[in-house]
Amino acid sequence: MIPYGRQSIDEEDILAVTQVLRSDWLTTGPKVEEFEQAFAQYVGTKEAVAVSSGTAALHTAMYALGIRPGDEVIVPAMTFAATANCVMFQGGTPIFAGVHPETLLIDPEQVESKINSRTRAVIAVDYAGHPADYDRLRTITDKNGIALVADACHSLGARYKDRNAGTLADLNVFSFHPVKHITTGEGGMITTDHSKFAGRMRLFRNHGITTDHYQREATGTWYYEVVDLGFNYRITDIQCALGLSQLKKMPDFLTKRRQIVARYDKLFANSQNLRPIKPKENVSHAFHLYVIAIEFDAIGKTREQVFKLLRQSGIGVNVHYIPVHLHPYYQKVLGTAPGDCPTAEMMYKKILSLPIHPKMTEAQVDEVAEKMLRVIDQ
Numbered sequence: 001m002i003p004y005g006r007q008s009i010d011e012e013d014i015l016a017v018t019q020v021l022r023s024d025w026l027t028t029g030p031k032v033e034e035f036e037q038a039f040a041q042y043v044g045t046k047e048a049v050a051v052s053s054g055t056a057a058l059h060t061a062m063y064a065l066g067i068r069p070g071d072e073v074i075v076p077a078m079t080f081a082a083t084a085n086c087v088m089f090q091g092g093t094p095i096f097a098g099v100h101p102e103t104l105l106i107d108p109e110q111v112e113s114k115i116n117s118r119t120r121a122v123i124a125v126d127y128a129g130h131p132a133d134y135d136r137l138r139t140i141t142d143k144n145g146i147a148l149v150a151d152a153c154h155s156l157g158a159r160y161k162d163r164n165a166g167t168l169a170d171l172n173v174f175s176f177h178p179v180k181h182i183t184t185g186e187g188g189m190i191t192t193d194h195s196k197f198a199g200r201m202r203l204f205r206n207h208g209i210t211t212d213h214y215q216r217e218a219t220g221t222w223y224y225e226v227v228d229l230g231f232n233y234r235i236t237d238i239q240c241a242l243g244l245s246q247l248k249k250m251p252d253f254l255t256k257r258r259q260i261v262a263r264y265d266k267l268f269a270n271s272q273n274l275r276p277i278k279p280k281e282n283v284s285h286a287f288h289l290y291v292i293a294i295e296f297d298a299i300g301k302t303r304e305q306v307f308k309l310l311r312q313s314g315i316g317v318n319v320h321y322i323p324v325h326l327h328p329y330y331q332k333v334l335g336t337a338p339g340d341c342p343t344a345e346m347m348y349k350k351i352l353s354l355p356i357h358p359k360m361t362e363a364q365v366d367e368v369a370e371k372m373l374r375v376i377d378q
């Protein structure tokens, strides 16, 4: 099976991890700060705060903003559930906004129409690796005095009008799950230029305690204070060593992803029934996903049939995403329903994600495209 995404690990990564295993600090040690600083430098922010997953990073961001019961946070319907779940973790209410049918990015007009006196923030998702329209979103959030958060879990290495993903919102969230651009096994990061937010987030990831073990060891004290209710969202030095090693390979990883996209685009150029989701001119896309839209009515096959045929022939296609407001939990708890976000629901019925990851060979790309075309054009 050619998977839709997977990690690219080499001997250098393995060596970096084994060196930490032989060292004194497996967690809360020097590698955490080293990874944070290298990551902040890579994206171009003052601060980066590392945590145990992308989901923990989203939750930590919601805590930093002080989201609490009664607060509303606007999120796109077309995303992974964690983008909305993080609002619920803090007792807030996610409000689902529709997406643009061409990019599947949150629609700024929809955002504006959903703002009221309870709205505290907007979380934009850089779907597939394409930065959302941050200039328009910023105008709207500034006008209303609310925060802008980027769920940039897909867009490490992307650019928007010559600005890097990770610098485009007040708080920017990344994931290091194995299918993402770089991996730490599980892991996440929040980048920001606001030192005050960074301080709050470091507190939250460590039980709400003012200092961590490493700092106490360094200053020779046992005393600490729990000043707020936090979690154990710490990431280990083992993971951060892997992250540091992976980060060095970002230029290669991006080049490889873009080469795969160029090859797919060429192979699909003449298909009537298949349309790759194309980037806008003013962005440099990071291509976490390669998403195509298919007119299933026109080809006389359902998505389920196409999906099964491809999986049976060894192609690990996937669907990103089931609109979050359609999940039973949200229908039950928030009373969301089909029809709430028509464009997201319409596009959900058409999309498929094809395999893309740096270790894919040209022959594999050709095989995916050939099988894809055979299934839908026959």
Ligand SMILES: *Cc1c(COP(=O)(O)O)cnc(C)c1O
Pocket: 053, 054, 055, 056, 079, 080, 082, 083, 125, 151, 153, 154, 175, 176, 177, 186, 187, 188
């Ligand atoms: C992967 C992902 C997350 C969650 O990250 P984890 O590290 O798996 O917790 C959140 N949002 C989006 C859009 C993602 O793709």
